[in-house]
Amino acid sequence: MQARWPALLSRLCAGVLGGYAAAAVFAVWLSYVLPMPRADAVATGVLISFALYAGVIVYAFAAHSLRRLWFGVLGFTGFFALAALALRPAGAGW
Template sequence: MPTFTDATLHRWLVASRVLAAAVGGYALTSAATVLLALIWPVPQAQAIVFAALMSFVLYAGVIIWVFAVKHLRTVWLGLTAATVLCSGLAWLLLPGGAP
């Protein structure tokens, strides 16, 4: 395929990974932060602060993971699964969240 060279493919793969890290990583971090804020055993407002305090190192960790994993499919699947898991648990714990 002359139009779809290795270089172009490589660029798309890198772009996909950057997107996964920036946007997917942020989504996962947000979900995890909500979950942390709900389970941290201190008064609610304080738990928000501590969860936020953890969130930036968590985000950095997720980004590093995204770039360390070999297959892009693992990256997107992993991010999606973890985000769904965290948001699901958070939703169950939220007052008035679970039915």
């Protein structure tokens, strides 16, 4: 991997910020689609969100190119954000 600072910073942002967004959005989507009471679904989403977060951070430093990395992180987050938006129940916080 490149040790140059801009590239490193880019990977850090993708992993730390993008990873958080990806994990949170995925957990929200999961909490909407799981066939269980909503409190249980939310709890399940939160339980596994950190595993996903860690996975994205690791991927951010493993991906071959920055373009692929950002495309992957933003694409993943965007996809589940849209899916969650379409599914959101009335009274949701967004």
